Amino acid sequence: MTTPGETVETPPRPRRNASRAAVFGLIIAGASLLLFGTSWWTLVAAGNDWPTPVFVTLTVLWVLWMVGFPLLMMRGHGGAHRDGAAVAGDTSLGVVWVLFTWSVLSLLLRAALAVAGVADPVRSRVVTVVVALIALVLLLWGYAEAMRVSRVRRVDVVLPRLGPGLDGLRVVLLTDTHYGPIDRARWSRGVIDVVNTLDADVLAHTGDIADGDVSQRLAQAAPLADARASLARVYVTGNHEYFSGALPWVEHMESLGWETLHNRHIVVERGGDRLVVAGVDDRTAAGSGLPGHQADHAAALAGADPSLPILLLAHQPQMIGGAVEHGVDLQISGHTHGGQIWPFHYLVRTDQPSLQGLTRHGERTQLYTSRGTGFWGPPFRVFAPSEITVLTLHTAP
Known part of the structure; x- marks a missing residue:
């Protein structure tokens, strides 16, 4: 409580925000130096003994690339949201990540050649050629994998509490479509054409629909209106909705005929047996500033019959x-992209309990993690193919 005449000092927010921005900037600068510097050392310096004009030209190009990269990312994914800059920045990220990875691994080849008596500059030039060729092959293959219509992955899941009338229920899972700066309207149509051959009972989308607002991605999202399921089409928000305008995307999905499970549930029935289908907001929702948006398992299951799966x-x-705590039988998720570009897989596992596939947690709860239907950012998928998932639910034998 304050008394008349008293003043209350508030923390100097702008200064704190400036400090955070400075720290973030230093992290980005450090990461850029590591990624670009390592690949430059391997391909340009490191004993290659290129002619001076070649060395200088490559070095200047590398520096321009390194300096331009964060500028492209900020312009592409910041407030301006310029699709051309986003494509250039995202592609640069994928290319430099692959070059960095194989530059690090090339130290083994460099050591082997040294033991074999191969001296510089031949040793370094052999390493350069090998790294460049591997990167080129992986990037071309990874691009083809990212842009193709996702393969169908079929998984059988036994749920002991599932009633016999629901045995064989098909849950088709889409996630992380990430409609973005590369126009993939034809790809989106191809995905839904595949979905409509799968006889889904429940069709689910577990978020990260798009990067960009609704008006920018209308054409890419439009085929979702034609997706078919006999019992329900349901959707929950992902973290990227909270970058792109969660409320407009929720409203747009509902306009396309999808039910948004905003911390709530529905009940589907077949053959006299019932299944609770619930959804929660993404865990980042609480920090979005949107009233009522947070992951709330209790609210999602409020009023549900506890005897139902x-x-x-x-x-x-x-x-x-939260799913284990509330007695969920099966949670379906995305987000990880299966790592998307190896070896990013190992970094993802430091934050998530599962990278992909079916895992068990606690006595009752199972988790299925999809590798994602689309891709985020770099238009590459390396050792992490996309998927449209058919989960067939079975009663206990």
Whole structure:
């Protein structure tokens, strides 16, 4: 409580925000130096003994690339949201990540050649050629994998509490479509054409629909209106909705005929047996500033018959703790992209309990993590193919 005449000092927010921005800037600068510097050392310096004009030209190009990269990312994914800059920045990220990875691994080849008596500059030039060729092959293959219509992945899941009338229920899972700066309207149509051959009973989308607002991605999202399911089409928000305008995307999905499970549930029935289909907001929702948006398992299951099996949509596998606590039988998630570009897989596993596939948590709860239907950012998928998932639910034998 204050008395008349007193003043209350508030923390100097702008200074704190400036400090955070400075720290973030230093992190980006350090990461850029590591990624670009390592690949430059391997391909340009490191004993290659290129002619001076070649060395200088390559070095200047590398520096321009390194300096331009964060500028492209900020312009592409910041407030301006310029699709051309986003494509250039995202592609640069994928290329430099692959070059960095194989530059690090090339130290083994460099050591082997040294033991074999191969001296510089031949040794370094052999390493350069090998790294460049591997990167080129992986990037071309990874681009083809990213842009193709996702393969269908079929998984059988036994749920002991599932009633016999629901045995064989098909849950088709889409996630992380990430409609973005590369126009993939034809790809989106191809995905829905595949979905409509799968005889889905429940069709689920577990978030990260798009990067960009609704008006920018209308054409890419339009085929979702034609997706078919006999019992329900349901959707929950992912973290990227909270970058791109969660409320407009929720409203747009509902206009396309999808039910948004905003911390709530529905009940589907077949053959006299019922299944609770629930959904929770993404775990980042609480920090979005949107009133009522947060991951709330209790609200999602409020009023549900506790004797019924529960299928939960939650964008991130990391949310499995709440599912276990509330007795969920199966949680379906995305978010990880299966790592998308190896070896990013190992970094993803430091934050998420599952990278992909079916895992068990606690006595009752199972988790299925999809590798994602689309891709985020770099238009490459390396050792992490995309998927449209058919989960066939079975009663206990």
